Amino acid sequence: AAGVIQSPRHLIKEKRETATLKCYPIPRHDTVYWYQQGPGQDPQFLISFYEKMQSDKGSIPDRFSAQQFSDYHSELNMSSLELGDSALYFCASSSDRGLNTEAFFGQGTRLTVV
């Protein structure tokens, strides 16, 4: 079965640069969630989208922005990168046309800021 696809899998950037992470949800899934997981930490919810509209907002820094496109894929844009942004970034997707459906996660993008 198709899973959530994230790209790139690994990314190295310098401080103050920008980065764009991409997420391709499972087909027919209309909701996308973004999470950040620092070293030794639990995943932290950043932001989510339903039908291309922002649906919920967590601890996303102002330097970050995200959007969901007409084909339901999503991009997380990160500017003025800081060393502390080095983390695993996970995307998850779910279908919200039914009740109590589960969300499935991708394998993540490992961002290293040097």
Place this chain on the structure above:
Amino acid sequence: DAKTTQPPSMDCAEGRAANLPCNHSTISGNEYVYWYRQIHSQGPQYIIHGLKNNETNEMASLIITEDRKSSTLILPHATLRDTAVYYCIVRLGSGTALIFGKGTTLSVSS
């Protein structure tokens, strides 16, 4: 903020049942209990979820107390590959974000 409390770590012998407890005393009537696990640096993996009835699938069983204030995830025959961090999450349902708290690190040994 996470609405669940889990023990930080548990050990289990291979082949034995692993019973992972979770307290969610402030759960509301329309919130579900979800369980995910994360094997070192991989994406969290869905295990099971339920509202008030006990649930079973090919991976695990979920036992929810009648007052819904706590639940137990049961892995019937733990293997070394079940070593992971297990997260119990209370969630309103579809469309709402999964808020991860401090999960339980399960170590399965031979």
